[in-house]
Amino acid sequence: MPSRILARFFADCVERSYDVEGMHVGTVAAGRIGLAVLRRPKPFDMHLHYYDRHRLSEAVEKELGVAWHPNVEDMLKVCDVVTINAPLHPERRTSSTTNCSRK
Numbered sequence: 001m002p003s004r005i006l007a008r009f010f011a012d013c014v015e016r017s018y019d020v021e022g023m024h025v026g027t028v029a030a031g032r033i034g035l036a037v038l039r040r041p042k043p044f045d046m047h048l049h050y051y052d053r054h055r056l057s058e059a060v061e062k063e064l065g066v067a068w069h070p071n072v073e074d075m076l077k078v079c080d081v082v083t084i085n086a087p088l089h090p091e092r093r094t095s096s097t098t099n100c101s102r103k
Contacts, residue, residue: 021045026079028072029086030056037083038064051075 025041026049027034035056038048048066050056055068069075076082 023047023080024049024078026050026069026075026082028052028075028082028084030066031085031087034083034085035060037085038066049075049079 020041021044024047027037028051030038030050030052034050034052038050041048042064048064049069050066051069051072051074055061056066060066061068
């Protein structure tokens with residue numbers, strides 16, 4: 001591969017990338033999978049948030065440095081990225097997800 005093509009490839013990768021340090025990442029549902037998702041970004045100095053009907057223990061919140069939100073709407077206001085790790089229950093079958101940018 002010629003060096004100018006390789007340089008263009010790397011420039012394109014850098015242009016599309018962004019620094020995750022300091023980002024606010026949240027998860028809806030902090031069960032087995034949601035908790036595993038929250039553990040992944042811890043080394044990257046991210047601010048972690050979660051919403052779940054059942055709050056995690058204080059020890060787990062302290063260990064991960066996560067902030068609990070009493071409802072999804074409050075969490076969405078502060079997060080840059082949100083993952084949904086909730087099982088599909090009959091009560092959720094009519095809900096929909098919208099992809100929109102935060103302002």
